Amino acid sequence: EVQLVESGGGLVQPGGSLRLSCAASGFTFNNYAMTWVRQAPGKGPVWVSTISGSGSSTNYADSVKGRFIISRDNSKNILYLQVSSLRDEDTAVYYCAKALGHNFLYYMDVWGKGTTVTVSS
Amino acid sequence: EIVLTQSPGTLSLSPGERATLSCRASQSVTSSYLAWYQQKPGQAPRLLIYGTSSRATAIPDRFGGSGSGTDFTLIISRLAPEDFAVYYCQQYDTSPITFGQGTRLEIK
Numbered sequence: 001e002v003q004l005v006e007s008g009g010g011l012v013q014p015g016g017s018l019r020l021s022c023a024a025s026g027f028t029f030n031n032y033a034m035t036w037v038r039q040a041p042g043k044g045p046v047w048v049s050t051i052s053g054s055g056s057s058t059n060y061a062d063s064v065k066g067r068f069i070i071s072r073d074n075s076k077n078i079l080y081l082q083v084s085s086l087r088d089e090d091t092a093v094y095y096c097a098k099a100l101g102h103n104f105l106y107y108m109d110v111w112g113k114g115t116t117v118t119v120s121s
Numbered sequence: 122e123i124v125l126t127q128s129p130g131t132l133s134l135s136p137g138e139r140a141t142l143s144c145r146a147s148q149s150v151t152s153s154y155l156a157w158y159q160q161k162p163g164q165a166p167r168l169l170i171y172g173t174s175s176r177a178t179a180i181p182d183r184f185g186g187s188g189s190g191t192d193f194t195l196i197i198s199r200l201a202p203e204d205f206a207v208y209y210c211q212q213y214d215t216s217p218i219t220f221g222q223g224t225r226l227e228i229k
Contacts, residue, residue, distance in 0.1 A: 047220070101213050106213055108168060109177060
């Protein structure tokens with residue numbers, strides 16, 4: 001069974017940092033791009049970042065560029081998102097998702113249950 | 122970026138009825154790279170449709186997608202009780218990928 005399990009969320013003050021993790025199982029992890037998508041309370045999903053299967057290519061939404069870093073450890077089947085310089089508007093549930101498509105234009109066929117990041121003083 | 126506008130915001134129907142959900146793009150989705158997701162409270166989105174009309178694995182055939190250019194539609198032919206949820210469209214034709222704001226399908 002394909003499974004994605006996120007962890008690492010929590011309550012953090014504005015300007016703070018967290019590292020989110022996503023443990024993958026049930027598929028050949030390094031064959032697939034992976035994506036982080038976030039969803040603020042009561043809002044629709046918003047794409048955050050994508051990384052290629054090898055980890056050599058990444059891209060980011062403008063709203064997080066320079067503050068968030070996506071990475072992956074293919075030996076451990078884990079996806080990461082380092083989130084820094086956090087702002088109130090980064091408060092959301094963060095989902096990792098397995099991506100299908102091409103040229104960094106993906107839809108997401110499997111999603112984790114999410115981890116919640118709350119930015120508040 | 123491509124803005125996706127979904128309508129109606131809320132759709133009230135009864136089990137057994139047909140649901141028609143709309144997703145309009147601010148510019149043409151030239152390769153028909155449009156997906157639909159279902160989300161229930163407290164759960165992650167679930168892929169229903171990709172490539173405008175292809176059903177994802179294990180999705181019942183009462184779910185169907187169509188459209189081209191800027192206008193796309195998700196049809197649920199006969200609503201089952203478990204279909205009442207929020208539905209989102211997503212385009213993956215142009216970077217950045219974007220989602221619509223959602224249509225809430227509620228029981229009448």
